[in-house]
Amino acid sequence: MPRMTKLLLQLQAAADRRHGHGSGLGFVPGAGRRHPPTPRHASAAGRFAPSCLVLCLLALAAAATTLALALALTLHRHVPDPAAAAPGASPRGFAVVINTWRRYALLRRSVAHYAACPGVDAVHVVWSEPRPPPEHLRRAVLNGTRRGIVRFDINGIDSLNNRFRPIRGLAADAVFSVDDDLIVPCSTLRFAFDVWRSAPSAMVGFVPRMHWLADPRGGGTKEYRYGSWWSVWWTGTYSMVLSKASFFHRQYLDLYTNQMLPSIRKYVNENRNCEDIAMSFLVANATGAPPIWVQGRIFEIGSSGISSLKGHGLQRSRCLNTFAAMYGHMPLVATTVKAVDSRKSWFW
Amino acid sequence: MPRMTKLLLQLQAAADRRHGHGSGLGFVPGAGRRHPPTPRHASAAGRFAPSCLVLCLLALAAAATTLALALALTLHRHVPDPAAAAPGASPRGFAVVINTWRRYALLRRSVAHYAACPGVDAVHVVWSEPRPPPEHLRRAVLNGTRRGIVRFDINGIDSLNNRFRPIRGLAADAVFSVDDDLIVPCSTLRFAFDVWRSAPSAMVGFVPRMHWLADPRGGGTKEYRYGSWWSVWWTGTYSMVLSKASFFHRQYLDLYTNQMLPSIRKYVNENRNCEDIAMSFLVANATGAPPIWVQGRIFEIGSSGISSLKGHGLQRSRCLNTFAAMYGHMPLVATTVKAVDSRKSWFW
Numbered sequence: 272m273p274r275m276t277k278l279l280l281q282l283q284a285a286a287d288r289r290h291g292h293g294s295g296l297g298f299v300p301g302a303g304r305r306h307p308p309t310p311r312h313a314s315a316a317g318r319f320a321p322s323c324l325v326l327c328l329l330a331l332a333a334a335a336t337t338l339a340l341a342l343a344l345t346l347h348r349h350v351p352d353p354a355a356a357a358p359g360a361s362p363r364g365f366a367v368v369i370n371t372w373r374r375y376a377l378l379r380r381s382v383a384h385y386a387a388c389p390g391v392d393a394v395h396v397v398w399s400e401p402r403p404p405p406e407h408l409r410r411a412v413l414n415g416t417r418r419g420i421v422r423f424d425i426n427g428i429d430s431l432n433n434r435f436r437p438i439r440g441l442a443a444d445a446v447f448s449v450d451d452d453l454i455v456p457c458s459t460l461r462f463a464f465d466v467w468r469s470a471p472s473a474m475v476g477f478v479p480r481m482h483w484l485a486d487p488r489g490g491g492t493k494e495y496r497y498g499s500w501w502s503v504w505w506t507g508t509y510s511m512v513l514s515k516a517s518f519f520h521r522q523y524l525d526l527y528t529n530q531m532l533p534s535i536r537k538y539v540n541e542n543r544n545c546e547d548i549a550m551s552f553l554v555a556n557a558t559g560a561p562p563i564w565v566q567g568r569i570f571e572i573g574s575s576g577i578s579s580l581k582g583h584g585l586q587r588s589r590c591l592n593t594f595a596a597m598y599g600h601m602p603l604v605a606t607t608v609k610a611v612d613s614r615k616s617w618f619w
Numbered sequence: 620m621p622r623m624t625k626l627l628l629q630l631q632a633a634a635d636r637r638h639g640h641g642s643g644l645g646f647v648p649g650a651g652r653r654h655p656p657t658p659r660h661a662s663a664a665g666r667f668a669p670s671c672l673v674l675c676l677l678a679l680a681a682a683a684t685t686l687a688l689a690l691a692l693t694l695h696r697h698v699p700d701p702a703a704a705a706p707g708a709s710p711r712g713f714a715v716v717i718n719t720w721r722r723y724a725l726l727r728r729s730v731a732h733y734a735a736c737p738g739v740d741a742v743h744v745v746w747s748e749p750r751p752p753p754e755h756l757r758r759a760v761l762n763g764t765r766r767g768i769v770r771f772d773i774n775g776i777d778s779l780n781n782r783f784r785p786i787r788g789l790a791a792d793a794v795f796s797v798d799d800d801l802i803v804p805c806s807t808l809r810f811a812f813d814v815w816r817s818a819p820s821a822m823v824g825f826v827p828r829m830h831w832l833a834d835p836r837g838g839g840t841k842e843y844r845y846g847s848w849w850s851v852w853w854t855g856t857y858s859m860v861l862s863k864a865s866f867f868h869r870q871y872l873d874l875y876t877n878q879m880l881p882s883i884r885k886y887v888n889e890n891r892n893c894e895d896i897a898m899s900f901l902v903a904n905a906t907g908a909p910p911i912w913v914q915g916r917i918f919e920i921g922s923s924g925i926s927s928l929k930g931h932g933l934q935r936s937r938c939l940n941t942f943a944a945m946y947g948h949m950p951l952v953a954t955t956v957k958a959v960d961s962r963k964s965w966f967w
Contacts, residue, residue, distance in 0.1 A: 465954050468908040470818035507962030560816040564961065606813050609961040613912065614855030616957060 364392035365445035365464055365518070370434040371396055375408050377451045377573050385449070386416040388457035390464060392442050394421045399429045431546040432536050434514070435527040444471065446524065450515040452573030459567035466565055466610045467518040474554050474562040475610075476517025477569050479509035482591050482603050495595060497587035510603040511551035512562040516569055519554065527553055532597055538590075545590035552594050552602050561606035712740035713793035713812055713866070718782040719744055725799045725921050727759050733797070734764040736805035738812060740790050742769045747777045779894040780884050782862070783875040792819065794872065798863040800921030807915035814913055814958045815866040822902050822910040823958075824865025825917050827857035830939050830951050843943060845935035858951040859899035860910040864917055867902065875901055880945055886938075893938035900942050900950050909954035 367385040371378045378396065386394050396412070398404055404412075404423055413421055426433040434448065445467055447460065455463070455477065467475040481498030503509045528536075531553055539546045551562065595601045715733040719726045726744065734742050744760070746752055752760075752771055761769055774781040782796065793815055795808065803811070803825065815823040829846030851857045876884075879901055887894045899910065943949045 462955070465909070466956050468952075469821040469906075469911050469954070469956065471908070472819065473817040503961075507960070507964070509961075558817075560819070561813070563817050604816075606817070607810070607960050607962045608814050608817065609959050609964060611957050611959050611964070612855070613857075613955045613957040616855070616959070 363443045364390045365443050365447055365467075366393040366395060366438065366441050366521070367391050367447045367449060368395045368397060368434065368438070369449055369451050370515075371451035372399060372429070374451055374573060375411075378408075379411050380572060381449075381451045381454065382412050382421055383415065384454055384457075385460075386420055388460055390461055391447075392420070395438055396421065396423045397426065397434050397436075398423050399426045399433045401427055401429075430540045431543060432528070432539055434546060435524050435550060437524040437528055438521065441521050444520055444522075445518055446521045447518050448514045448516075452571055453516050454570040454572055455516060455567070456569075459565075459569065462567060462612055463518055463565045463610075466563055470563055471520055472554075472558050473560060474512050474514075474517050474519045474551065475565060476512030476514070476562065477565055477567055478513040478516050479503045479562075479564040480511045480513060481506070481509045481605065482511070482601070493595075493601070495588060495591040495601065497584055497591055499584065507607050508605050509564055509607075510555070510561060510605040511548065512564055514547040514550050517562075519550075523550065523554060523557075526557065534597055535594060538593060538597075542586070542590070544586055545594075548587065548590045549594060552598065555604055556598060556602035559602075559604065561604040561608070563606075564609050566609055566611045711791045712738045713791050713795055713815075714741040714743060714786065714789050714869070715739050715795045715797060716743045716745060716782065716786070717797055717799050718863075719799035720747060720777070722799055722921060723756050723759075726756075728920060729797075729799050729802065730760050730769055731763060732802055732805075733808075734768050736808055738809055739795075740768070743786055744769065744771045745774065745782050745784075746771050747774045747781045749775055749777075778888045779891060780876070780887055782894060783872050783898060785872040785876055786869065789869050792868055792870075793866055794869045795866050796862045796864075800919055801864050802918040802920055803864060803915070804917075807913075807917065810915060810960050811866055811913045811958075814911055818911055819868055820902075820906050821908060822860050822862070822865050822867045822899065823913060824860030824862070824910065825913055825915055826861040826864050827851045827910075827912040828859045828861060829854070829857045829953065830859070830949070841943075841949070843936065843939040843949065845932055845939055847932065855955050856953050857912055857955075858903070858909060858953045859896065860912055862895040862898050865910075867898075871898065871902060871905075874905065882945055883942060886941060890934070890938070892934055893942075896935065896938045897942060900946065903952055904946060904950035907950075907952065909952040909956070911954075912957050914957055914959045 367388075369378070369381055369385065371381075382394055382396065385391055394416070396404075403425055409423065412423075424436070424438065426436070438446075445464060447455075447464070449455065459477075463475055463477070467473070478500075480500070481503050483496045483498050483502070485494040485496050498506075498509075527550060531549070535549050535552075539549055554562065715736075717726070717729055717733065719729075730742055730744065733739055742764070744752075751773055757771065760771075772784070772786065774784070786794075793812060795812070797803065807825075811823055811825070815821070826848075828848070829851050831844045831846050831850070833842040833844050846854075846857075875898060879897070883897050883900075887897055902910065
């Protein structure tokens with residue numbers, strides 16, 4: 272029986288039964304310098320001034336040509352709009368779910384940004400304080416946004432599990448889960464949504480992480496270590512994308528809250544960590560497939576988070592091993608796939 | 620109602636009810652030169668030999684350093700094997716469906732190649748000649764391959780629709796559809812399969828094409844033009860990946876053969892063209908989503924095909940317009956997403 276079909280049948284069955292704190296900050300990858308410096312072989316130089324001159328002139332000519340060509344291409348390539356090219360296709364939008372915790376200034380900036388992005392048809396603020404949001408904050412947050420687009424989802428208890436509580440009345444299937452201190456530019460967000468549309472059962476996001484075997488040669492027991500951004504950069508390999516900046520199907524909210532092992536939610540609640548790893552386990556276990564890492568620059572507007580605390584790596588590794596024990600196996604699947612915008616990538 | 624869920628329910632319902640000629644050759648994109656020549660600003664040169672010397676020396680040093688660094692990274696980055704990193708995840712394999720027509724030498728090379736790729740658990744040869752394959756060919760094709768892995772699927776009638784006939788007894792959900800004159804290296808094939816695993820409802824392939832509005836400013840009627848590889852390269856935008864080198868879910872074979880408008884199959888049969896466009900329409904219409912273009916070098920081992928014939932572009936445009944009229948709308952969805960191997964891409 273196809274696993275994918277089975278999953279979506281489960282999702283379907285759950286369809287009619289239908290919010291936290293940042294998961295950590297870490298190093299945020301962005302589009303960065305797109306082209307690495309190409310190694311060039313310079314001739315021996317020094318006493319060969321005439322040939323050096325010829326070489327330099329040739330280099331100058333080549334550089335000028337390349338620059339002119341690159342400029343011409345840049346000026347022209349961004350003209351066609353895919354949406355305009357395929358007017359029959361008007362994809363539905365998505366909801367942005369912002370997880371916030373006592374950082375009101377960040378929240379105001381964040382909501383103002385996402386509410387103004389094309390394609391966003393709802394912004395949900397996951398509120399996890401004993402008191403409801405103060406009126407001045409509520410007014411400041413709603414100020415200037417489209418009527419009815421922003422909503423506070425109130426939780427009396429502070430729990431990281433809140434960010435994955437099912438949301439009633441969502442118009443679309445896609446949810447973009449994000450921390451209050453992360454700004455993803457609208458065009459980058461839209462691109463990630465395009466990726467998700469083709470891969471609606473996957474988690475699609477900007478912050479990849481990896482799990483590694485502590486001893487790859489293996490003994491009887493398998494112990495896992497959490498791989499940070501640098502390990503992903505070095506190896507090109509990842510098995511999670513963090514929910515602090517990722518798209519997933521809204522029905523995973525129901526699976527997380529109502530179907531996942533309660534012991535996992537309890538662990539997340541008690542340890543105030545790893546709800547993102549729990550969601551990655553859930554999706555990988557349901558699909559048997561890896562997530563998708565989307566290339567794109569994202570911006571941190573805050574400066575503190577649990578990932579900057581001492582012992583963060585150890586805690587995350589502990590989560591990996593605890594959850595794997597609870598599942599009875601390691602569901603995470605590693606991959607090396609990166610989704611890039613072909614308009615920004617010249618060679619194929 | 621989530622469209623994706625609906626689609627997979629339909630696929631599920633069709634699950635228990637359970638083979639052409641090359642679609643065209645065109646320009647085959649490959650990984651090519653990965654890094655474009657960086658424009659460099661050379662100084663005025665000529666009479667400034669000493670400064671030229673200094674510049675050349677600096678360039679030499681920079682090049683040596685970069686080369687050393689690149690080599691060091693290259694030597695190290697390919698060590699970790701994602702499959703080894705996540706031993707709990709042993710993804711199932713996939714079937715390769717080779718469409719062939721009277722090119723026996725190509726077929727032998729093609730089968731020998733794909734049958735030896737890791738992850739391939741079946742190779743199906745779509746045979747579309749009045750006579751069954753001659754015994755010498757059958758023996759030559761099966762020679763050296765794993766026992767039982769290769770099978771001829773016999774069709775007495777020559778029709779492009781044969782390549783999409785449902786195949787009984789497939790062990791896995793993924794089908795890699797390929798022409799007999801196209802060789803995708805095993806590692807590239809495996810990478811595309813990784814992409815498909817995360818996006819099992821999408822077509823995932825190496826040959827992107829686009830549809831364009833003949834007059835974007837629009838009149839009352841919409842006329843579409845077929846966009847070749849060059850238009851994709853120029854704009855970074857595509858809406859189809861051709862079935863001559865793409866992965867898709869096996870259940871689309873059933874949808875194509877048993878559910879799609881019979882008038883489309885009839886058109887494909889009579890015009891001996893556009894079965895790939897028909898499949899692209901089918902998948903886009905079912906999912907409401909675009910396909911996924913995978914970056915990777917693929918190789919043509921033949922030199923003739925219908926895409927090299929005069930009037931190919933016109934014929935393809937005619938198919939687009941005919942199919943859109945049959946559907947009552949244009950289901951194709953444009954995108955700019957390209958899946959690249961993050962092990963081969965240094966900057967994020």
